[in-house]
Amino acid sequence: MLFAAEPLASARRVLKQYYGYDTFRPMQEDIIGHIMAGQDTVVLMPTGGGKSVCFQVPAVVQEGLCVVVSPLIALMKDQVEALKANGIAAAYINSSVGQSEQQAITGEALNGYLKLLYVSPEKLLSEGFLTFMKRLRISMFAIDEAHCISSWGHDFRPEYTQLRVLREQFPRVPIIALTATADRLTQRDIQTQLRLHEPRVFLSSFDRPNLNLIVRPGQDRVGGILEFLERHPGEAGIIYCLSRKQCETLTQKIQAKGVKAGYYHAGMTPNQRGSVQEAFLKDDLQVIVATIAFGMGIDKSNVRWVIHYNLPKNIEGYYQEIGRAGRDGSPATAVLFYSFADVMSLRDMLSKDDPKLTQLNLTKLERMQQFAEAASCRRKILLNYFGETLPQDCGNCDICRNPPTTFDGTELAQKALSAVVRGRERMSLTLLIDVLRGMRNQAVLSGGYDQIKTYGAGRDLPYLDWYSYIHQMLNDGLLYIAYEEGYALKITDLGREVLQAQRPVPMKKFQPTEKAEKPAKGRKGAAAAAAKAAPVSREAQLFEALRALRKRIADEQGVPPYVIFTDSTLQEMAVERPVNRTAMLAISGVGMKKFETYGEAFIREVLTHGGNPAALAELDEDAEKFEPQETKAPRNRRKKEAPEPATQASADANSTMETTFQLHRMGLSVEAIAERRGLAVGTIQTHLSTLYSRGYELRIEDFLKPQELAEIQTAQAQLGNSPMLRDLFDHLREKYDYFRLRLALMYFKKLRGE
Numbered sequence: 001m002l003f004a005a006e007p008l009a010s011a012r013r014v015l016k017q018y019y020g021y022d023t024f025r026p027m028q029e030d031i032i033g034h035i036m037a038g039q040d041t042v043v044l045m046p047t048g049g050g051k052s053v054c055f056q057v058p059a060v061v062q063e064g065l066c067v068v069v070s071p072l073i074a075l076m077k078d079q080v081e082a083l084k085a086n087g088i089a090a091a092y093i094n095s096s097v098g099q100s101e102q103q104a105i106t107g108e109a110l111n112g113y114l115k116l117l118y119v120s121p122e123k124l125l126s127e128g129f130l131t132f133m134k135r136l137r138i139s140m141f142a143i144d145e146a147h148c149i150s151s152w153g154h155d156f157r158p159e160y161t162q163l164r165v166l167r168e169q170f171p172r173v174p175i176i177a178l179t180a181t182a183d184r185l186t187q188r189d190i191q192t193q194l195r196l197h198e199p200r201v202f203l204s205s206f207d208r209p210n211l212n213l214i215v216r217p218g219q220d221r222v223g224g225i226l227e228f229l230e231r232h233p234g235e236a237g238i239i240y241c242l243s244r245k246q247c248e249t250l251t252q253k254i255q256a257k258g259v260k261a262g263y264y265h266a267g268m269t270p271n272q273r274g275s276v277q278e279a280f281l282k283d284d285l286q287v288i289v290a291t292i293a294f295g296m297g298i299d300k301s302n303v304r305w306v307i308h309y310n311l312p313k314n315i316e317g318y319y320q321e322i323g324r325a326g327r328d329g330s331p332a333t334a335v336l337f338y339s340f341a342d343v344m345s346l347r348d349m350l351s352k353d354d355p356k357l358t359q360l361n362l363t364k365l366e367r368m369q370q371f372a373e374a375a376s377c378r379r380k381i382l383l384n385y386f387g388e389t390l391p392q393d394c395g396n397c398d399i400c401r402n403p404p405t406t407f408d409g410t411e412l413a414q415k416a417l418s419a420v421v422r423g424r425e426r427m428s429l430t431l432l433i434d435v436l437r438g439m440r441n442q443a444v445l446s447g448g449y450d451q452i453k454t455y456g457a458g459r460d461l462p463y464l465d466w467y468s469y470i471h472q473m474l475n476d477g478l479l480y481i482a483y484e485e486g487y488a489l490k491i492t493d494l495g496r497e498v499l500q501a502q503r504p505v506p507m508k509k510f511q512p513t514e515k516a517e518k519p520a521k522g523r524k525g526a527a528a529a530a531a532k533a534a535p536v537s538r539e540a541q542l543f544e545a546l547r548a549l550r551k552r553i554a555d556e557q558g559v560p561p562y563v564i565f566t567d568s569t570l571q572e573m574a575v576e577r578p579v580n581r582t583a584m585l586a587i588s589g590v591g592m593k594k595f596e597t598y599g600e601a602f603i604r605e606v607l608t609h610g611g612n613p614a615a616l617a618e619l620d621e622d623a624e625k626f627e628p629q630e631t632k633a634p635r636n637r638r639k640k641e642a643p644e645p646a647t648q649a650s651a652d653a654n655s656t657m658e659t660t661f662q663l664h665r666m667g668l669s670v671e672a673i674a675e676r677r678g679l680a681v682g683t684i685q686t687h688l689s690t691l692y693s694r695g696y697e698l699r700i701e702d703f704l705k706p707q708e709l710a711e712i713q714t715a716q717a718q719l720g721n722s723p724m725l726r727d728l729f730d731h732l733r734e735k736y737d738y739f740r741l742r743l744a745l746m747y748f749k750k751l752r753g754e
């Protein structure tokens with residue numbers, strides 16, 4: 001029997017050797033410890049949180065085979081490909097696998113070669129397969145997308161409810177269930193239906209700080225999307241639509257702009273769908289326009305944005321869909337187009353459902369609507385929904401980046417309320433705005449609304465402004481919507497008080513969208529930067545070259561590019577420029593197998609982009625010195641050479657700086673990090689400059705533009721080579737604060753190779 005500490009040490013070695021990662025993410029380690037102690041485990045983690053590692057690593061460490069139940073063929077294929085690329089023996093069996101191949105796979109399972117076997121629930125439950133499993137040594141069962149078991153959920157799969165036979169037939173084999181859906185009913189269903197034995201439930205934070213959350217008014221959506229695409233060239237993204245027709249027409253419009261786009265919906269044959277999905281995974285299509293049929297189990301880690309053309313039905317669905325962006329942890333964007341008309345059509349749709357579910361669904365829709373109409377930090381609202389609280393505003397949503405200003409909206413409100421009353425409470429929202437703005441269209445004229453006193457009283461404000469203010473009035477309870485009367489607006493008692501000037505109405509100023517989407521001060525959104533940065537940096541050039549190389553190799557091997565390396569791994573290569581084995585293996589995401597397969601090609605690419613040709617010789621020399629065990633313990637990691645913590649205090653200091661570093665890497669500005677962590681801006685600046693001095697890579701361009709660096713460099717030269725900061729500060733007439741000066745000096749030092 002192994003002693004307690006050893007399995008985790010092996011798990012860490014496996015993580016480094018096969019995945020190329022130095023450390024487990026928070027919670028992964030606990031989960032793995034628990035599983036390896038043979039206990040049932042439930043894991044609730046958001047998409048991109050790193051669930052796969054939780055069962056794959058123990059599967060490699062432990063003896064025997066891990067059987068993974070997975071609901072989707074595409075998902076199995078991707079995961080198995082990714083495992084193989086990392087050098088882990090894995091296979092899948094489902095209806096798409098031919099008889100002879102199945103035999104080969106079962107053979108490999110029997111002789112103990114395979115570590116992981118993915119199966120569809122149908123296959124697993126078949127008589128023959130259960131008998132076959134009896135002949136295997138099974139280390140554990142992993143139930144992926146376990147929320148499919150719950151009839152309350154949105155992905156219910158009847159076959160999943162029969163999975164209890166696993167417990168009945170294999171009472172001693174531990175079960176780990178994983179899902180990105182966190183609600184309580186689902187959690188309970190998973191535990192009871194799988195007959196889990198006193199499972200430990202790991203509920204990770206559902207926060208995805210790298211996702212920039214944006215809501216835009218639903219006018220001119222197509223224009224908005226085309227403009228968005230222009231600002232995000234070459235970045236992979238998904239657009240969710242409600243209808244098949246919408247998918248197809250929008251795709252055409254995007255294609256007409258020269259962007260490689262395809263659509264995906266349930267009206268297509270499985271073959272058509274498969275090939276579109278494949279093209280997207282392989283970066284042959286940049287954009288997918290899809291109904292919600294698309295995306296479950298999509299493992300593509302470099303999806304940079306998700307757009308919702310329509311309001312989703314509930315926050316669970318929305319969160320799962322936007323979670324498909326930025327799985328690699330790099331900055332990503334989620335844009336939701338919102339209009340009240342969407343709420344109305346969804347209400348109609350949901351009211352036709354099973355009456356037992358209608359009330360629940362309508363309540364969920366209301367929460368979704370509240371999110372879209374919010375005037376305070378959106379991430380707080382989302383996390384709140386999942387039962388989490390964020391102590392500070394997030395700094396990475398449209399509201400936080402551009403906080404609305406308040407003004408006295410009493411007069412505006414009175415105009416609108418008066419029009420509602422004079423129109424005998426029969427106008428819908430759009431009609432009310434038209435009347436206020438003095439429009440002369442069919443609906444206005446035929447209702448005789450051009451005759452009422454308030455007709456045209458709000459001419460001075462654009463449509464969208466009125467739209468926002470009337471929504472605020474709805475939210476404040478001055479008006480309500482009579483759904484059963486053609487969505488007519490009615491005044492409430494509170495509204496009457498306003499009309500009688502007995503109550504002031506503070507309102508949030510409406511912000512046009514261009515302003516709302518501007519990146520926060522000091523933050524270089526990866527996306528915006530890619531589009532706008534005038535001179536393309538050396539780093540960006542190398543990144544593009546590495547991406548192209550990845551695509552060539554992927555096509556040759558017939559695998560999706562991200563299976564070779566993720567975007568964040570390439571990004572790190574572009575910054576670190578590894579030209580030998582040690583440096584390459586220090587890059588996060590480069591494990592042994594991948595290094596052996598691709599290392600040299602990528603090193604050569606780095607070298608052709610300004611690397612030192614003499615280093616090639618070094619590379620060959622290095623080859624002889626190299627021994628595989630060296631990689632088992634992470635070492636010599638240039639980027640993170642934090643000294644051994646001597647005391648607990650210094651260990652804490654390191655970990656708080658590490659947190660700052662992570663948030664910086666996600667693209668948050670200093671102010672946003674400070675706000676988020678409840679620390680002073682100065683503290684965060686100290687963290688960053690200390691990190692920089694220790695060799696961590698910061699995005700210097702966030703703090704100093706090239707011409708500013710040049711200016712400081714000139715000043716430095718004028719003052720002699722190592723001036724005091726104070727002198728530099730004065731010499732530059734206090735233009736730069738000490739933080740930026742310190743960074744600049746360190747930057748020059750690094751340039752000189754000191």
Ligand code: ADP
Nearest residue numbers: 021023024025047048049050051052053301327
């Ligand atoms: P999920 O299944 O929860 O959606 P994945 O398991 O696909 O998430 O992980 C998301 C991404 O994070 C993948 O690219 C994965 O390789 C990466 N990842 C997982 N664990 C770690 C870790 N400990 N360190 C660095 N990256 C990790």
Ligand code: ZN
Nearest residue numbers: 377394397400
């Ligand atoms: Zn926020």
